[in-house]
Amino acid sequence: MRQPIDAYVLSKCGYVSLFAVRSGYRFRNFVREDFTMWERITEKLKILSDAAKYDVSCASSGGKRKNENKGLGNSANSGICHAYTEDGRCVSLLKILLTNFCIFDCAYCVSRKSNDIKRAAFTVQEVVDLTINFYRRNYIEGLFLSSGIFTNADYTMERLVLIAKKLRTEHNFHGYIHLKAIPGASPELLREAGLYADRLSINIEMPTEQGLKLLAPDKNREDMIRPMNYLKTEIQQYKEEIVKFKKTPAFAPAGQSTQMVVGATQETDLQVLYTANHFYKKMQMKRVYYSGYVPISTDNRLPAIGTPVPMIRENRLYQADWLLRFYSFNVNELISPEQPLLDLDIDPKLSWALRNLSIFPLDINKAELPLIKRIPGIGVSSALKIVAARKFRKLNWEHLKKMGIALNRARYFITCNSPDFEIKDYQPQQIKQFILTKGNSKYENTFSQQIPLF
Amino acid sequence: MQTLIYDGSFEGWLCAVFDVYEYKYANVTICTDNQRQDSLWGETRLVYTDKQKADRVVKGLKQYISAVAMQQLYKTFLSEQKGMEDMLLEYVQYVFREKKDIAKDYSHHAARYVDDTAHKVHREKHRMEAFVRFQKTGDDIYFALVEPDFNVLPLILKHFRDRYADQKWLIYDKKRKYGIYYDLHKTEFIQLDFDTQSSNKDIAAILNESELPYQQLWKDYFNSTNIKARKNMKLHIRHMPLRYWKYLVEKQPEI
Structure with missing residues (x-):
């Protein structure tokens, strides 16, 4: 014998979502075998x-x-x-x-x-x-x-x-x-x-x-x-x-x-x-x-x-x-045998840039696309945008900012059509500190490495 | 200041652009009837929507800009953002002045605005392709309610038609009060007599009987595929913003 089961019985077993039960929905043809x-x-x-x-x-x-x-x-x-x-x-x-x-x-x-x-x-x-x-x-x-x-x-x-x-x-x-x-x-x-x-x-x-x-x-x-x-x-x-x-x-x-x-x-x-x-x-x-x-x-x-x-x-x-x-x-x-682990506090691209400061700063209005992609703070799509946009006019800080470039990182590695740039002879360690104090790591709160005391 | 009132359609806006050139308006703003702000000194004119005029503007634009850029204009239009009509006009005027494709001139404010806005609309389109949740009704129609931030139904139509070619489906934009319905042969825009009070509850009453068990299976799957040791609510909410939860089966509370 096929016996009908109503929504209430099913809900007891956790099968039916709340709104269905409230609306009095009945499983008219629902039988025990189906259940x-x-x-x-x-x-x-x-x-x-x-x-x-x-x-x-x-x-x-x-x-x-x-x-x-x-x-x-x-x-x-x-x-x-x-x-x-x-x-x-x-x-x-x-x-x-x-x-x-x-x-x-x-x-x-x-x-x-x-x-x-x-x-x-x-x-x-x-x-x-x-x-x-x-x-x-x-x-x-x-x-x-x-x-x-x-x-x-x-x-x-x-x-x-x-x-x-x-x-x-x-x-x-x-x-x-x-x-x-x-x-x-x-x-x-x-x-x-x-x-x-x-x-x-x-x-x-x-x-x-x-x-x-x-x-x-x-x-x-x-x-x-x-x-x-x-x-x-x-x-x-x-x-x-x-x-x-x-x-x-x-x-x-x-x-x-x-x-x-x-x-x-x-x-x-x-x-x-x-x-x-x-x-x-x-x-x-x-x-x-x-x-x-x-x-x-x-x-x-x-x-x-x-x-x-x-x-x-x-x-x-x-x-x-x-x-x-x-x-x-x-x-x-x-990565190299001398340093076989990636930096945990900064990303590998920034880490590479800091090891190779001699190639920076790059002129955003002249550098080739592959080099622009290597600038910390500039991703593939930003790099493509820069290369396309500079054909119309020379780009300055204002332009870059409005285009959504992460200047808090990139500014230490680039020059553009503005007279004021960060070309001071910073040491890699200094730049790292500047960037770390300004930016918030996405992991800072969620996955703190610190083990709670209590 | 000249104000042009158009009917709210993309064609209507294109005709407004046509009129700007036809009457050589210098200081002009385009808006719909319910956005108008009559000023003492301004003149107001109603734009007559005529497909031929609209086509001429599109043809003119296509001489200079790519199909992708044309699509960006349309997407920006669907954003329904305040003032987008005037920004789009500026973009078009820039194209006709320079006589070249300026879509990638990201340091120009109108080009950037169109690029940014089209990008936002595209993201919403993609979200709708992801977050639509069909519920199977008693008469075998797969039905989904949505409330997208932008008017993206015209953009997602093709995706759903190609994908669900062998089932009847209906996606209804509750905010804009229209939907798209596919009847196994063609898609059409429809309006439902759907009072604002009706909600999930009313829909539940007309569902196919296998619908709720499948919803429950999906919720179970959603929960058991989660790795508790990796919990990261911040990321979860960034990817699935709260405003979409209302229509997501997996985010409905358990009994």
Whole structure:
């Protein structure tokens, strides 16, 4: 017998939002079987999104899929963040694990075999339904699907591919799909994954091989590098062929990315950045993500629970990463064996400028674009604006200020069409002090390094 | 001082610009009827909106400025900011005086104003593409209420039409009292008999029965994907300003 359940009963179980109950909304055709179904899926979603959240990547950009045959979805080229969680991170994709059962025992991972947690697994249809229904409501740009490894690499990968295939072929879905490539998966499966997914990623996990050996003895760096190389070749091939034949089927059009955990082991920023640089240069990676280690284990190889997440360090690494990708810096300009850690109190660009004061001040009305981009306080878009605007007339302080240039930084490094500038022979340390006392670090209050006394 | 009263549409404004050149007004201000401030000495004239005149102005502008710059003018117009009509006029006069694309002359006040304002409007457009939350109704229409800072519905139309080609949807701007409706074939601007008291509550009464469970799933997902050890409310609010929370499913209070 199917029994109707009213909104009040559901609300008791936390299923209905406040305004629905107040408005007296009744689930007319809602029956107990449906109720159990929702309950089960809620439980799974909680477990499997909680386990997936330490994967940083949430990019939805670079997808080039267009809606065809009145299907569902298209890719916004620049990506869209539909929400931001209370930790300030973007929510662009439905980021879940297919299952958190795992045969591996990696110390840094919540889903490790030895961890005593609730386990769950989605069915293929459940993932498809969640993705489609969230997408239709404009909650997400698409799906980020990863998984614990059950049985073996290929068995797991096969199921991930199946979901992507179903979304694309049965549901005519053109939204974004990011699949995790399982280390050790066969080339045939990777190839199929690339046909349905926009992005593929394999996490390198630790910046060095020693770090990985220490924390993830079951994992093998070679198993990660091999599929990365395979994807790199396939992506390159696709890029070459698409120029010649317009109908070439897309292969991971948004490229591949990877992620490493920072602060779980003793690696220096030098090691982290050189590894990242290698991936950008040699693997043509689209992105390398840095994940400040969030303590989740009492394992004595790892920082204790309660140790603060190295947020400032993580931020400095991202800043350095941006300098490599968009500001044409070489990695050896940012970090050196003599100083293997990035400055925590100032950003790597300012830090570089202070080490190279001899090339400053630069004349804002004459310097070439690549040099203008290197001035602290001037980002890529400001640099482009300056270069475009100076064709009309020579720029002075007033102009720069109104154009939104961060003069509190830039003024120590530039001259312009005004007679008064800061060309006094300041020492690097002085400039640093001036800038630090005037500016407020965005981290000052939120993540003070100071440990409270009480 | 000559005051030109136009009908509030972009075409109307273009016709006002046409009139400025036609009648060689030197000291002129363009505004809508409800913004007018009659002064003792000023003269007031009503602008007649005529598509042909508007097209001529656009054609003239396109000789000198790029399609991107043209789009910036339109975006600035949609900002509905006080005084934007006159700033846009200054921009146009600058173009016709210099006879070249001055869009990137960022040290000129009108060019900078247009660039800045278009940028703000574009950001709001992008936010709407992100923050629209559809609720599925009993008759299978995906419905969303919004109150954007600027009049961005005309700008987001294409994005939603391309994306949700196989579902009926309706996005309604509650502040400006109009919406866009897609019926699986075409989109159209519509107005609803929607009294100001109606709110989330009334909408809830007509929802599809799977709607609230999905909303709850989304809220659960939103909460469990958050990393508590990294809490940073300042950043959270900077990205999702409070004024948008009203229509965000995930920010509705729990029971």
